[in-house]
Amino acid sequence: MTGEFAFIAALRALASDPAARGLNDDCAVLPFGGEVLVLTHDMMVAGLHFLPDQDPADVAWKLVATNLSDLAAKGAAPVGVLLGYQLTGGRFAGGEEPFVAGLRAALAHYRVPLLGGDTVGASAIPNAPQALGLTAIGRATHTPVPGRDGAIAGDALYITGPVGAAMIGLEAMRAGATNPARAPKLTEAYRRPVALLAEGIALAPHVHAMMDVSDGVLLDARRMAVASGVTIAIDSAAVPIATPEHRRAEALRWGDDYQLLFAAPANAQLPVAVTRIGTVLAQGAVPLLLDGAVPLGGPLGYTH
Template identity: 65%
Template sequence: MSSGEAAFIAALRGLVSHPAARGLADDCAVLEFGGETLIVTHDMMVEGVHWLPEQDPADVAWKLLATNLSDLAAKGAEPIGVLLGYTLTEDNARFAAGLGEALAHFAVPLLGGDTVRSPGAQTVGLTALGRATCKPVPSRSSARAGDSVWITGPVGAAMLGFEALSSGNPSADTSVYRRPVPRLAEGRALAPLVTAMMDVSDGLLLDASRLAEASGVTLALDPRAIPLPADLPNERARDALSWGDDYELLFTLPSGAVPPCRAHRIGTVLPRGDAPLLLGEAPPAGPLGFEHC
């Protein structure tokens, strides 16, 4: 098997037959169970890969919970509870304090987990359980030609926050990078209306091309319509589309439908052409987003 995230997940797809797995091509598993529809997701974070070693562990805990809740938001789900996988360090108290703050903020109960010691970089993981609030549960695979493409907010603020933290700029607002806010209310409001929905974690261009591939369509994005942070330098506009860590919701609506929450129309769904994604007139050049390789 070739190395890298995409190749490994492709190999895992050969092991998957349960419909709840959605072919490992969605943000969450969608499990019919006891008359309910459970929404289940698990995301991990690693020191040096997902956060800087000098960051406050309280912010790491917040981000771990928020990024998992963002996957629930993309399915319009209401959180039920979470399980934590934790590697011990020198400062476990700050992590616990930050987790407590985030659990209270999002009103989500901690249900259990596991704790280990490890000789390597700290790794943390979280499983989030949710309940579907509408059926069908939105997927990445139901966008149709003629739909409009929308996003709930700007991309690129986390990149600026990361760069400010890395360069030790004390006056910059780094909160979007350190403490993202999952779009739970927006996801619930949008779920009955969207034709497809996902959250944007790996970069708008990569995640939009994944939605296009899952739906068998081409997404044509208008670069001038994509919302960017007010303080983004012009020359960083292309980087903002592919850096990632944005945690906004990307969704498609039938032509003419209006979203019930703040959102920006950024493009149109076309019948599938040669490429899954157009940025302006052509497929985007350069990196589309973040991948573990």
């Protein structure tokens, strides 16, 4: 998207505060009272982040889960969310009720209150894409709050679970004309991602760097390496995948899975079952090595 990177750079330059790392792919972290506030805001737009005819209940769930996943990567416990909701003008058969049902389910599942927000009218332009926003507010459970910039040479790189399930899910959605009833199990990872809040809180005291895998394990690992000033070497065969083996290369480049990716000392006793997928090295010629070489085959993940 033309100009996006320049725009983000301009926004980042606006914010002299280091907390401004919370733009697009990270949380803002700031002391408040005697505790530490962790904040994130993500938007979702129909056609870009969800299918225009997707069940609004699933859209609501995903909006909540993806924002809470950002808190999970900080070891933060959610204290509430604010919703920005653009009305659909009755585009859906059930009006706005399916969205409310999905929101209710997600908030109940994560025991997070809806604190407030804003609703705006259906746009005057017919079939204009719906835009949604969610702000998630969390409380740090461990300080210093894990960033993506703390990986140290000698650390091991870990992931909490398999990647590629959302890719399979989206394919099943498209094949099934977005009717999840035709393949509920296959599509679930795409429709109803899980925010690993308990895992994030348990891991936070043990990690040097942590992030959620929203855009693909290779791309996100590369971001961690750049932020930390190290090189990260990934063993592709070690990465757990939810796809057939012949699609491993794709699974490593696909986002939307929301596993936690973290660097921790190789001998750390971790409280969560995780898989070691690589090693943190001193900064070399490139930030990311895959099986000892620069990864080939196009983009490392989903850039947005």
